[in-house]
Amino acid sequence: MPFNIKCKLVKKEFLKDDICRMIISAPEIAKVAKPGQFLEIRVVDNIQPLLRRPISIYNADENSGEVEFIFQIKGEGTELLSKRREGELLDIMGPLGYGTFKFEDYKNIAIIGGGIGIFPLHELSKRAKEAGINSKIYIGFRNKDLVILEDEFKKVCNDLILATDDGSYAKNGFAINFLKEDVKQNKPDCIYACGPLPMLKAVQAFAKEENIPCQISLEERMACGIGVCLGCAVKYVGKDNVNYKHVCKNGPVFNANDVEI
Numbered sequence: 001m002p003f004n005i006k007c008k009l010v011k012k013e014f015l016k017d018d019i020c021r022m023i024i025s026a027p028e029i030a031k032v033a034k035p036g037q038f039l040e041i042r043v044v045d046n047i048q049p050l051l052r053r054p055i056s057i058y059n060a061d062e063n064s065g066e067v068e069f070i071f072q073i074k075g076e077g078t079e080l081l082s083k084r085r086e087g088e089l090l091d092i093m094g095p096l097g098y099g100t101f102k103f104e105d106y107k108n109i110a111i112i113g114g115g116i117g118i119f120p121l122h123e124l125s126k127r128a129k130e131a132g133i134n135s136k137i138y139i140g141f142r143n144k145d146l147v148i149l150e151d152e153f154k155k156v157c158n159d160l161i162l163a164t165d166d167g168s169y170a171k172n173g174f175a176i177n178f179l180k181e182d183v184k185q186n187k188p189d190c191i192y193a194c195g196p197l198p199m200l201k202a203v204q205a206f207a208k209e210e211n212i213p214c215q216i217s218l219e220e221r222m223a224c225g226i227g228v229c230l231g232c233a234v235k236y237v238g239k240d241n242v243n244y245k246h247v248c249k250n251g252p253v254f255n256a257n258d259v260e261i
């Protein structure tokens, strides 16, 4: 059950000029948050912009009651949010999303993400580590200037492969190429992915080809965040007898074979 609460902005920092990390005090959310879930944030207390903005939970700490999220400044909403000051109260709805990352009885997993799509994968990897699941993470960025959070991701997995498309840092090429190489020796029980659409499509196709279960998180544009406005529909081809599902309510995480992206 999501909460709608005013949460104190405890800390704000910029990881890059356009990438902002916020830590809020939200014990209710930290206690129940599941990997893959997100928050709907009112960026300002004024009427405009009216719609909340969806941002994934990067880290939820039940002990401190703090929840972290990281976002890229894209347009008006995220720009305004980035200007909020430490100590202010943010109007937050969450945790949202019934479709979350699930571990089933997996022992050995691969996690792959690209660019700003890596944010929800941190909480996932952290939980996997806590559950004693062996995880290997593959993250890709376009170039060295865009690389973020390398050390933080290293801490929450058994092995991290970082790649840049142009080879300006770490491994050269798309992250998925390294996953493909590894799968030849060691097939993971499941692949988890979040990132740009072309990467998600490639991961979806590869997992299907190799017959590996795969869970993907979709970051479709959305408005209400609770399944009322039906703005974030995605074509559904799974077992349920419906043609569309909604990223906000049924997702954001889906079994890769169940959705057409």
Ligand SMILES: Cc1cc2nc3c(=O)[nH]c(=O)nc-3n(C[C@H](O)[C@H](O)[C@H](O)COP(=O)(O)OP(=O)(O)OC[C@H]3O[C@@H](n4cnc5c(N)ncnc54)[C@H](O)[C@@H]3O)c2cc1C
Binding pocket: 038, 053, 054, 055, 056, 057, 069, 070, 071, 072, 073, 074, 075, 076, 077, 078, 079, 116, 119, 120, 218, 219, 220, 221, 222, 247, 252
């Ligand atoms: C479930 C979910 C989780 C998300 N988690 C994160 C996160 O952890 N960190 C993060 O940086 N972003 C995340 N996003 C994307 C984020 O919500 C949007 O970037 C944000 O709402 C843009 O708002 P804006 O007012 O700044 O930009 P707008 O003025 O609304 O849009 C500016 C530009 O961004 C594009 N855009 C807007 N929304 C999206 C979207 N969902 N996907 C791709 N492009 C978009 C628009 O087409 C436009 O070109 C998430 C989205 C969803 C649905």
